Amino acid sequence: MLDIQGGTTAEGIHLGAMAGTLDLVQRGMTGLETRDDALWLSPAPLPQLSKFGVRIRFRGHGDVDLGIRAQRLRNAVPHSHHPAVRLVLGGHTHLIAPGTVRWLDLPAGGRPERRHRNGRQG
Known part of the structure; x- marks a missing residue:
């Protein structure tokens, strides 16, 4: 096999490809x-x-946990002095206060239509 990366991926791992995946x-x-x-x-x-499950950093909060299991979404926001995290799911807005865990039912029928940034649905 030809090394087209010039030796930068000797083990066959490309960090950019891993992050994208x-x-x-x-x-x-x-x-x-x-x-x-x-x-x-x-x-x-x-x-x-x-x-x-996935952990993300959002608006100064530490690791916000999002977990999906059995048609439910688990949201855990760590303790902080920041305002509640606004979460929109199935067209409904939920406020998740710091230091709390909430379970929300996933919308029935799959993904709702998404509204594009220009306001159109798609």
Whole structure:
């Protein structure tokens, strides 16, 4: 096999490709977007994966935990002096106060239509 990277990927690992794959899986599973000062989620759980979790940093909060299992979404916001995390799921806005854990039911019927930044649905 030819090394086209000039020796930078001797083990066959490319950090950029790994990060892109992780980003695709995380955002694809959670439908995560950050806009309007909120976390917008449109999860697409896979039946083959009984549970899935990800930690993100958002608006000065430490690791905000998002977990999907059994058609429910777990949200855990660490203790802080920051305002509550606004989370939009299935068209409904939820405020998750620092230091709390909330379970929300996933919207029935799959992903709702997403509203693009220009206001159109797609």
